Amino acid sequence: METSRDDFVIALRSAFLKKGAQQRFSLLSLIFFSIIFLILGSLNFKTTNYVKIAIEEIVYRSSFVVSIPENLLKDNYLVVQNYLNLYKVNEKNIAKLKEFKSKNISKRIIEYENIRLKQLIDDYFVVGNEIFAKVLIDKKSPFLRSIIINKGSKNNIKLGMAVLDDIYFIGKVVEVNYTTSRVLLISDINSKIPVSLEPNNIQAIMSGNGNEKGVIEYISETNLKNKNEKLIVFTSGMAGLYKSGIPIGKIDKFFFSSDTGIMVDFYKDLSQLKYVKILSFKKEFLNSTIKVEGNVSKADIENLKNSKNENINFLKKQKEISGEIRKKLEDQNSLLNKQLIKLKKENKKLNSLVKKTNIISSQDLDQQKNIKFLELNLLYGNKCSKNNFKNILKKRYKIGTPEYKACVLNKGKY
Amino acid sequence: MSSSTKNIKLFLYKNFPVIFLFVVALNETDFNYLNLKYFSFNFSYILIFYYSVKRSQSLGYIYIFIAGLFNDVVVGTPLGLSSLIYLILCGAAAYLRNITLRPSLIKDGIFFLITILITNSLLFIALNFIFDYELQLFDQIINITFTFLLYFLFSIIFNFCENYLMSNNNVR
Numbered sequence: 380m381e382t383s384r385d386d387f388v389i390a391l392r393s394a395f396l397k398k399g400a401q402q403r404f405s406l407l408s409l410i411f412f413s414i415i416f417l418i419l420g421s422l423n424f425k426t427t428n429y430v431k432i433a434i435e436e437i438v439y440r441s442s443f444v445v446s447i448p449e450n451l452l453k454d455n456y457l458v459v460q461n462y463l464n465l466y467k468v469n470e471k472n473i474a475k476l477k478e479f480k481s482k483n484i485s486k487r488i489i490e491y492e493n494i495r496l497k498q499l500i501d502d503y504f505v506v507g508n509e510i511f512a513k514v515l516i517d518k519k520s521p522f523l524r525s526i527i528i529n530k531g532s533k534n535n536i537k538l539g540m541a542v543l544d545d546i547y548f549i550g551k552v553v554e555v556n557y558t559t560s561r562v563l564l565i566s567d568i569n570s571k572i573p574v575s576l577e578p579n580n581i582q583a584i585m586s587g588n589g590n591e592k593g594v595i596e597y598i599s600e601t602n603l604k605n606k607n608e609k610l611i612v613f614t615s616g617m618a619g620l621y622k623s624g625i626p627i628g629k630i631d632k633f634f635f636s637s638d639t640g641i642m643v644d645f646y647k648d649l650s651q652l653k654y655v656k657i658l659s660f661k662k663e664f665l666n667s668t669i670k671v672e673g674n675v676s677k678a679d680i681e682n683l684k685n686s687k688n689e690n691i692n693f694l695k696k697q698k699e700i701s702g703e704i705r706k707k708l709e710d711q712n713s714l715l716n717k718q719l720i721k722l723k724k725e726n727k728k729l730n731s732l733v734k735k736t737n738i739i740s741s742q743d744l745d746q747q748k749n750i751k752f753l754e755l756n757l758l759y760g761n762k763c764s765k766n767n768f769k770n771i772l773k774k775r776y777k778i779g780t781p782e783y784k785a786c787v788l789n790k791g792k793y
Numbered sequence: 794m795s796s797s798t799k800n801i802k803l804f805l806y807k808n809f810p811v812i813f814l815f816v817v818a819l820n821e822t823d824f825n826y827l828n829l830k831y832f833s834f835n836f837s838y839i840l841i842f843y844y845s846v847k848r849s850q851s852l853g854y855i856y857i858f859i860a861g862l863f864n865d866v867v868v869g870t871p872l873g874l875s876s877l878i879y880l881i882l883c884g885a886a887a888y889l890r891n892i893t894l895r896p897s898l899i900k901d902g903i904f905f906l907i908t909i910l911i912t913n914s915l916l917f918i919a920l921n922f923i924f925d926y927e928l929q930l931f932d933q934i935i936n937i938t939f940t941f942l943l944y945f946l947f948s949i950i951f952n953f954c955e956n957y958l959m960s961n962n963n964v965r
Contacts, residue, residue: 386892390892393887393891394884394885394887394891395884397887404854405854406854406884409876409880410881410884412858413858413861413876413877413880416862416873417873417874417877417919420873421871421924427872430872434862434863434872435866438867441819442819442820445819446819446820449820516867523868523926554869561869568928568929569926569927589929
């Protein structure tokens, strides 16, 4: 028992401490050295960082050179595969082209409408600073999904910049060296992108699954009205890092799974990246002029300019028409003013007439009352006057008093 | 055989493992572009373990250490982690070499499996719990399985290459 333990210790000591004929360091010292490297690296020690940057600069360049044979092999493999699928792909492409052509028209209309509506609500457009880069290393490690590009701080690349392939979002810059940078792809488990799912406008976070798919996180099943509905995944622009509305992928009915969550099928094959576009976004407020996004093609810019000119012409015509209308309205207004003055004068005349007639009518009434009184006075005056001796004991009134008048009008009744 | 061919063979025989190690570290030859869902392996583990067991003098520890640093930079893991894993692998291989009297491919393979299980566990713990990287255990298991299975295949290939380079040339 004692001997076997001794053997184990001797073998272990020999393995870790013994130096070979051409070895300068023992295994144990190198292990310690790598642990020190790890600790200093995690503590962000300045010297280690400089060493790291220097190694990275050397390794990225040399890795690109070393990768040439493998890349050749890979490219040939893909070329053969493409040739095998050529006929099927062609048929599919023709069908898709027809579909896209029709969709493109409606898309452009929606784009212009969107620009106008954003202008209307004083929303901002995000202008991008475009940098094109070549993919130096695309390792596709089973654990980490990242690529190395040939642009670094020298070319104004900054941490967190969005990386696009064509118009599709593929990742963000996570490490910047002087002439190279590392891009963390959206398929990596560690990438967390705020996204929105359309239609329904569901907000969520998307991370990679380590393979060629994305996973939607922090979303409840109740958000999904129809589970079989196909959804499109865009950047939501929530964190303010990226512009909203950059397409990422789609969610098919097929990828809904209770085990893996909601799987996103990316629009771009992240294993086939050759050239990428790095964009930084800044907010710009629009008041009257339309500003065009940085990633729009020349044709789109021309179209937009044409539409702008059309808009100006349209507005000019509208101005002319409104001028004419204004002139007509002014004429009408002056006419109406004159009529109004006339009517006011007539009104005054009529008012004076009405007053006169009122006076006359009131005089007529008085006259009629007087005539009636005189008639009744002839009949019943003796019953009401004090002058009559017969009525001396009865209650009588003096002639001409209002009581006498009332008595006469009441036909001699008191 | 001409002397130049002999010299090339001699050079290749002596330096082939180191050259190959650096190519693998810089390039990470793993056939991931085949897009096979459940397929990944670590070729550098196989290379280091095989040559540390069979011909320890062909791979210097310092070269392995540097290759590990290069691999860290290429893959994006913290600097020094791959070096540590490679050196532990070397240590295990050196221990196996010390205790082995009669070499056997099966025994080497089983010892290799135990070693990569330990090293990958270390890697997983270090990345997941210390450096906050998210790794999938299932991917690791697939990687370990294929690395183990392919060890036998590559052992035979390496053995064949060694025999070829040694043939008609007493380079040992």
